[in-house]
Amino acid sequence: MRVALGRLGGAVxxxxxxxxxxxxxxxxxxxxxxxLALSTDRFLTVDNLKAILSxxxxxxxxxxxxxxxxxxGSLVSLAVGATAVxxxxxxxxxxxxxxxxxxxxxxxxxxxxxxxxxxxxxxxQANPVILTIGAAFLIxxxxxxxxxxxVHPTGGGYATxxxxxxxxxxxxxxxxxxxxxxxxxxxxxxxxxQVMLIGENxxxxxxxxxxxxxxxxxxxxxxxxxxxxxxxxxxAFNQSASSQLEGTVTFDAIAAVLVGGTLITGxxxxxxxxxxxxxxxxxxxxxxxxxxxxxxxxxxxxGALVVAVVVGNxxxxxxxxxxx
Amino acid sequence: xxxxxxxxRFRRLGAENVVPVVSFGLVLAYYxxxxxxxxxxPTDFDVYNTLQGxxxxxxxxxxxxxxxxxxxxxxxxxxxxxxGGVLAVKAGGTHGLLGxxxxxxxxxxxxxxxxxxxxxLRLQSMAVTLGGYIALLGLTNVIAGNETLxxxxxxxxxxxxxxxxxxxxxxxxVALAIFPLAAILFTRTRLGPELKALGGDRRSSRVVxxxxxxxxxxxxxxxxxxxxxxxxxxxxxxxxxxLNPGVQPLVLAVSGVVLGGVSMLGGRxxxxxxxxxxxxxALLEQVFAVSKLPGSTTQIVFGVLLLTVVVIDAPDLxxxxxxxxxxxLSPPQSPPLAKSKR
Numbered sequence: 001m002r003v004a005l006g007r008l009g010g011a012v013x014x015x016x017x018x019x020x021x022x023x024x025x026x027x028x029x030x031x032x033x034x035x036l037a038l039s040t041d042r043f044l045t046v047d048n049l050k051a052i053l054s055x056x057x058x059x060x061x062x063x064x065x066x067x068x069x070x071x072x073g074s075l076v077s078l079a080v081g082a083t084a085v086x087x088x089x090x091x092x093x094x095x096x097x098x099x100x101x102x103x104x105x106x107x108x109x110x111x112x113x114x115x116x117x118x119x120x121x122x123x124x125q126a127n128p129v130i131l132t133i134g135a136a137f138l139i140x141x142x143x144x145x146x147x148x149x150x151v152h153p154t155g156g157g158y159a160t161x162x163x164x165x166x167x168x169x170x171x172x173x174x175x176x177x178x179x180x181x182x183x184x185x186x187x188x189x190x191x192x193x194q195v196m197l198i199g200e201n202x203x204x205x206x207x208x209x210x211x212x213x214x215x216x217x218x219x220x221x222x223x224x225x226x227x228x229x230x231x232x233x234x235x236a237f238n239q240s241a242s243s244q245l246e247g248t249v250t251f252d253a254i255a256a257v258l259v260g261g262t263l264i265t266g267x268x269x270x271x272x273x274x275x276x277x278x279x280x281x282x283x284x285x286x287x288x289x290x291x292x293x294x295x296x297x298x299x300x301x302x303g304a305l306v307v308a309v310v311v312g313n314x315x316x317x318x319x320x321x322x323x324x
Numbered sequence: 325x326x327x328x329x330x331x332x333r334f335r336r337l338g339a340e341n342v343v344p345v346v347s348f349g350l351v352l353a354y355y356x357x358x359x360x361x362x363x364x365x366p367t368d369f370d371v372y373n374t375l376q377g378x379x380x381x382x383x384x385x386x387x388x389x390x391x392x393x394x395x396x397x398x399x400x401x402x403x404x405x406x407x408g409g410v411l412a413v414k415a416g417g418t419h420g421l422l423g424x425x426x427x428x429x430x431x432x433x434x435x436x437x438x439x440x441x442x443x444x445l446r447l448q449s450m451a452v453t454l455g456g457y458i459a460l461l462g463l464t465n466v467i468a469g470n471e472t473l474x475x476x477x478x479x480x481x482x483x484x485x486x487x488x489x490x491x492x493x494x495x496x497x498v499a500l501a502i503f504p505l506a507a508i509l510f511t512r513t514r515l516g517p518e519l520k521a522l523g524g525d526r527r528s529s530r531v532v533x534x535x536x537x538x539x540x541x542x543x544x545x546x547x548x549x550x551x552x553x554x555x556x557x558x559x560x561x562x563x564x565x566x567l568n569p570g571v572q573p574l575v576l577a578v579s580g581v582v583l584g585g586v587s588m589l590g591g592r593x594x595x596x597x598x599x600x601x602x603x604x605x606a607l608l609e610q611v612f613a614v615s616k617l618p619g620s621t622t623q624i625v626f627g628v629l630l631l632t633v634v635v636i637d638a639p640d641l642x643x644x645x646x647x648x649x650x651x652x653l654s655p656p657q658s659p660p661l662a663k664s665k666r
Binding site for chain 2: 120123129131136144297300301315
């Protein structure tokens with residue numbers, strides 16, 4: 001864990017080509033955080049490390065999906081929370097059919113809804129931020145109307161998602177497995193390469209004959225599936241689903257992607273970076289809470305970290321003028 | 325024949341002129357029709373309340389709209405609004421005006437820092453202001469001590485909501501006064517054309533000698549100041565400061581911006597368009613309120629509205645339509661080059 005955290009701290013700020021001054025700065029910052037963490041009472045206990053992983057897991061799963069949206073050059077989706085709540089509601093409502101069908105229906109419907117947004121963004125280059133805000137509002141309104149506010153499960157199928165094999169919550173295993181799977185997809189499949197190229201240079205991708213619309217649609221479908229999967233865990237954890245679940249997950253997921261070091265403009269980054277980002281944020285929150293800071297200070301630190309990483313990453317990658 | 329006439333007229337007048345007038349007209353017609361739809365008779369209070377809603381929404385819409393015209397996007401307006409409210413309540417215990425001024429000054433300073441970062445380092449404004457938004461919410465909580473602040477200066481609370489000339493209040497008059505001021509700066513000085521140039525083509529703006537970095541820093545300072553002013557007046561009006569306004573104010577503000585005929589691509593938009601757009605959204609909210617529509621219906625309406633506008637605004641859809649028309653009229657030509665942003 002000690003080594004891993006050190007690496008994560010360095011990786012956060014590390015440039016893509018040469019480490020240079022920003023890599024050094026990042027390493028120093030990472031080291032400072034590490035010292036802070038290790039000198040905190042009760043940080044290095046097995047229970048606490050488990051707590052960090054488990055608090056990272058739900059947002060982490062959604063952030064892994066969101067990574068595809070960012071990598072393909074669509075900035076971020078602001079509909080993460082709304083889609084997750086939709087997934088949670090469908091999952092909880094369909095539990096009467098059994099765990100797997102409920103999960104399947106939730107994931108597929110969220111994937112469809114998000115894929116539709118991807119098709120419009122990829123095909124017509126609609127503004128992803130405004131489009132996903134609108135979609136979030138529409139999804140929120142529609143789920144609220146359909147559910148009447150709160151959905152309670154029929155049957156206890158959700159308990160499986162709350163189980164803790166080997167003493168670690170199932171969500172953690174799912175997060176790590178999903179990270180490895182998506183990393184493989186990004187690095188080793190044609191689809192993954194196409195996602196990276198579209199994010200790097202949309203015009204070049206189009207000129208190279210890549211079907212931009214279709215690939216963007218697929219990338220968004222993966223994102224939507226991940227949002228709903230995270231939402232299902234959220235619903236299972238709370239043993240019911242309502243719009244209250246949304247909380248700050250949208251911004252937490254975005255923070256995890258950005259802190260992981262994926263470029264906001266797309267084309268560079270990875271699923272493993274997002275995994276690291278989610279864990280780093282959870283670890284920092286944990287340290288701050290252990291040291292007696294209130295949630296306000298924790299949120300302040302999270303925001304400052306996002307700005308710092310965005311600035312550091314941008315400088316480390318050469319500081320090109322980005323396309324808004 | 326007549327369709328062609330409408331289309332050519334629309335092009336000549338420009339979307340930024342037609343869209344605000346049409347959207348405000350439609351919402352006004354809807355409002356005037358509500359008596360027939362649900363028996364609610366229009367009252368003076370409707371106008372007063374619409375303007376009260378406008379005084380927050382309009383200022384935030386102006387803040388976001390200006391950044392969109394300049395080709396940026398300020399997500400931190402939500403955080404600035406929250407921070408502005410808390411600062412005003414903290415600093416305005418004895419003198420209300422002092423609180424508003426302190427809130428606006430502090431937020432404008434923070435906005436200038438954000439803008440300088442974005443301009444100097446040429447960063448993506450979405451990413452920076454997203455981090456800024458999260459940090460500001462945290463800061464708001466820290467300053468407020470993690471609990472909703474009550475504003476104890478009741479005199480100021482009563483004064484700011486006082487009815488003036490049946491329809492207005494000091495709060496809405498402030499918001500209504502800021503728009504003509506902004507419009508004069510936008511049309512009578514070089515600031516307006518310069519902001520549009522920044523949004524149209526960033527690189528060319530630098531080449532022709534616009535002080536891009538200073539303009540951007542000032543822009544984000546103005547955006548933060550306007551949001552803080554909105555937050556401060558809202559907090560006084562409610563006699564308490566909200567620590568987390570949620571994303572609803574942003575959605576309403578962006579709706580106002582798009583109904584105001586501002587292009588999401590940057591480089592196009594007018595202040596009076598933003599004014600009419602924000603007013604249309606405020607009136608629509610009032611209509612929903614008197615019609616006693618559930619919150620979910622309101623969400624669906626604004627969601628569909630944003631989706632529709634953003635799709636119409638999508639550049640590649642427009643090229644697709646242009647190409648389709650060109651193909652009908654003449655043999656295919658080489659594809660148009662995409663608009664270079666900076």
